[in-house]
Structure formats: C-alpha cells, structure tokens
Amino acid sequence: MTSSSPDRHDELPSRSQRHARSRAVSAVVGAVGLGMLVAPAWTVRHLAPGQRAPRSWLVRVLGARTVVQSAVLLATPTRQALQVGAAVDALHAASMVPAALIWPSYRQVAAVSGGIATVSAALQLAVAPQSDDAVRIPGDVPAR
Numbered sequence: 001m002t003s004s005s006p007d008r009h010d011e012l013p014s015r016s017q018r019h020a021r022s023r024a025v026s027a028v029v030g031a032v033g034l035g036m037l038v039a040p041a042w043t044v045r046h047l048a049p050g051q052r053a054p055r056s057w058l059v060r061v062l063g064a065r066t067v068v069q070s071a072v073l074l075a076t077p078t079r080q081a082l083q084v085g086a087a088v089d090a091l092h093a094a095s096m097v098p099a100a101l102i103w104p105s106y107r108q109v110a111a112v113s114g115g116i117a118t119v120s121a122a123l124q125l126a127v128a129p130q131s132d133d134a135v136r137i138p139g140d141v142p143a144r
Contacts, residue, residue, distance in 0.1 A: 021127040022077035026070045026085075029120045033066025044109060047116075051108040062092075062113070073124070082128040089121035 035043040040059035044051075053059070073085050096114030100107040 018127060018129045019077045022082055022124075022129065023074050025120075025123045025127050026073035026077065029123075030067055030070025030074065032116065033063045033070060036060065036063025037067055038063075048109045048112045052105045054106055054109055077129065079128045079130065082124045086121040086124040086128075089117040089124070093117035093121065 032043075036059050040056040040063065041053060043063075044053040044059060069085055069088060073081055093114040096110040096117070100110035100114075103110070
C-alpha cells in the first residue's frame with residue numbers, strides 16, 4: 001500500500017536537516033562543557049580516570065568557553081559560525097600538545113581535552129550547512 005503524502009522526513013529541506021544536525025552537535029558539545037563548568041572534578045574523573053586533575057578553575061574556564069561557543073552555534077548554525085567554532089576547537093586541540101609536553105603529569109588530561117576538541121571540530125565541519133542561507137523551519141513558505 002502506498003501513500004500519496006510524502007514521508008515526514010522527506011518534507012524537510014536538506015538545508016533544515018543540516019541545521020538540525022549542526023544544532024545537535026552543538027548541544028552535545030555544550031553538554032560536555034556544562035559538565036566541565038558545574039562539576040569539574042567529576043568530569044575529569046570520568047573522562048581521564050586515575051590521572052592528576054588540573055585545577056578546578058581551569059576546567060571551569062574551558063567549560064565556560066565551550067558552553068558559550070555551543071550557545072552561539074545553537075543560535076546561529078551557519079556555515080561561517082561552524083567554521084569559526086571548528087577553528088577555535090582546532091586551536092584548543094593544538095594547544096594541548098605543548099601542554100602535554102610541558103606538564104607530563106597532565107598528559108592524559110591534555111590528550112583527552114585535545115581529543116574532544118578535535119572530534120568537535122571535525123563534527124562541526126562535517127555538519128556545517130553548505131551555504132549561509134537563512135535557517136528555515138519546516139512549513140515556512142519561501143518569500144518571492
């Protein structure tokens with residue numbers, strides 16, 4: 001039996017799907033940042049168990065940066081915003097290499113932090129919209 005109405009999934013323009021994926025990635029990364037901000041010791045203990053944890057204030061600062069970045073990307077999931085977010089995460093990941101070399105007792109924590117930033121950057125680039133067209137909500141009627 002076939003239906004004359006299209007599947008709900010097919011109604012969404014691919015641009016809206018990309019914006020939804022961009023927002024999902026931003027929400028997940030933001031949740032990690034929120035964990036770092038509100039429970040730094042717990043977050044470090046679960047992401048890098050058995051290792052010496054950096055000072056709570058440092059974990060909170062990195063968490064706050066992640067939360068702010070994710071909030072911006074949730075509000076404006078444009079290609080340019082996601083590219084800037086990916087660049088910020090790539091810079092953070094790169095900064096973890098010298099941190100791991102300078103402070104060997106924090107090597108695993110730096111590797112985890114750099115790894116999360118690398119994955120975040122890659123995901124942001126993977127889901128970035130193909131153009132900077134306005135965010136569209138399913139059911140919107142395009143202006144003529």
